[in-house]
Amino acid sequence: MAKITLNAVSKSYDKRAVLQNLTLTVDHGECFTLLGPSGCGKTVLLRLIAGFETPDAGVIHIGDDMVAKAGEASIPPDRRDLGVVFQDYAVWPHMSVFQNVSYPLKLAKAPPAELEEKTRKAIALVNMQGLEERLPSELSGGQQQRVALARALVAQPSIMLLDEPLSNLDANLREEMRFEIKELQHKLDITVFYVTHDQEIALAISDRMAIMDKKGKIRQIGTPVEIYEKPADLFVFNFVGVANFITVNKQGNTLYAGTGAQAIPWEMPEDIASAAMNWIAGCRPSDVIIARPASVDKSADKGADKYLRGVIKRASFLGAMMDYLVEIDGAHLRTALETHYAISNDLLFKEGDECAITFHNLHWFDAAHMSEITE
Numbered sequence: 001m002a003k004i005t006l007n008a009v010s011k012s013y014d015k016r017a018v019l020q021n022l023t024l025t026v027d028h029g030e031c032f033t034l035l036g037p038s039g040c041g042k043t044v045l046l047r048l049i050a051g052f053e054t055p056d057a058g059v060i061h062i063g064d065d066m067v068a069k070a071g072e073a074s075i076p077p078d079r080r081d082l083g084v085v086f087q088d089y090a091v092w093p094h095m096s097v098f099q100n101v102s103y104p105l106k107l108a109k110a111p112p113a114e115l116e117e118k119t120r121k122a123i124a125l126v127n128m129q130g131l132e133e134r135l136p137s138e139l140s141g142g143q144q145q146r147v148a149l150a151r152a153l154v155a156q157p158s159i160m161l162l163d164e165p166l167s168n169l170d171a172n173l174r175e176e177m178r179f180e181i182k183e184l185q186h187k188l189d190i191t192v193f194y195v196t197h198d199q200e201i202a203l204a205i206s207d208r209m210a211i212m213d214k215k216g217k218i219r220q221i222g223t224p225v226e227i228y229e230k231p232a233d234l235f236v237f238n239f240v241g242v243a244n245f246i247t248v249n250k251q252g253n254t255l256y257a258g259t260g261a262q263a264i265p266w267e268m269p270e271d272i273a274s275a276a277m278n279w280i281a282g283c284r285p286s287d288v289i290i291a292r293p294a295s296v297d298k299s300a301d302k303g304a305d306k307y308l309r310g311v312i313k314r315a316s317f318l319g320a321m322m323d324y325l326v327e328i329d330g331a332h333l334r335t336a337l338e339t340h341y342a343i344s345n346d347l348l349f350k351e352g353d354e355c356a357i358t359f360h361n362l363h364w365f366d367a368a369h370m371s372e373i374t375e
């Protein structure tokens with residue numbers, strides 16, 4: 001079973017804690033992504049799993065084998081049944097594609113026939129046949145990336161550790177490669193542990209993902225849909241997807257949106273309405289419902305009393321979507337509307353237009369946590 005288990009793992013450098021008491025399980029055959037901001041400790045965690053670092057506390061298992069325990073000798077990287085693609089994907093510039101890919105087998109002293117066969121197979125897996133004799137300098141960035149992937153796959157590991165393997169590619173290639181990684185995962189039935197700060201990639205390829213904060217603490221683990229739809233806290237909400245915030249200020253028993261005089265016009269959940277604190281209401285662009293003030297005013301069944309009033313500050317046409325920036329008394333919201341829908345419903349706004357706004361969905365966060373995401 002190609003399962004990875006970390007139990008209460010900690011790691012410091014020069015007394016500065018990078019990871020503290022981290023517990024995590026990656027299941028067999030799963031594509032698990034660790035997503036977090038730059039410098040939060042993702043590469044450190046990957047190096048601990050790979051065996052290039054040892055934990056100061058805690059235990060790491062790969063399958064049923066304990067590969068590392070603080071204070072004890074650990075199993076070296078080449079005996080952990082892993083393929084690793086590092087952040088800089090370091091292919092050796094003086095070696096051909098074939099030599100690069102076959103290198104791990106050469107180190108393991110594989111017999112020549114086996115080395116030849118496995119290397120050709122790995123090269124075919126990443127669609128690089130015919131380029132075996134090229135040097136990295138004669139390859140595109142995406143092709144070099146494939147060489148690094150093939151090299152990680154050549155020894156037929158049951159686990160792949162990928163550290164930001166697509167960061168140097170342009171957007172199109174990145175999209176193509178992420179599908180290919182998914183395909184390889186299924187074709188080879190391997191476990192993939194993928195580290196990135198790119199939320200789009202993480203949402204697209206993960207079976208499950210973990211969100212790590214700047215202090216190396218895991219805030220939430222779940223499927224991409226769970227993380228996106230049910231964020232555990234403000235940090236997760238802000239880090240994954242486009243996040244809109246409205247400050248909600250309490251005066252007496254009334255809640256006001258933004259800095260202005262508009263009371264929130266819809267019924268509030270009791271625990272939020274009664275709490276003696278200020279809230280931040282968060283929503284995605286797709287959660288915002290936008291209408292013409294005149295159309296909601298004259299139609300009681302559209303619930304005119306459920307709309308806040310705002311002004312279009314910016315209108316951007318993105319082809320398939322209209323992207324509006326709306327201001328409601330100091331709060332700025334991005335909204336996304338399908339262009340066809342906007343045209344057929346008289347919702348093509350221009351800058352300066354007044355609009356009426358309500359929401360499909362709002363997430364409520366304690367305003368005291370706002371400093372976590374603005375600092």
Ligand SMILES: Nc1ncnc2c1ncn2[C@@H]1O[C@H](COP(=O)(O)OP(=O)(O)OP(=O)(O)O)[C@@H](O)[C@H]1O
Nearest residue numbers: 013018036037038039040041042043044045087197
């Ligand atoms: N060998 C080391 N010695 C001292 N400090 C280190 C060492 N390796 C990492 N660190 C520190 O640990 C912290 C986490 O680094 P890490 O490389 O894991 O970040 P990351 O999450 O991978 O960031 P990025 O997204 O930029 O790659 C950083 O503050 C880094 O400076």
Ligand SMILES: [Mg+2]
Nearest residue numbers: 042043087163
């Ligand atoms: Mg890193």
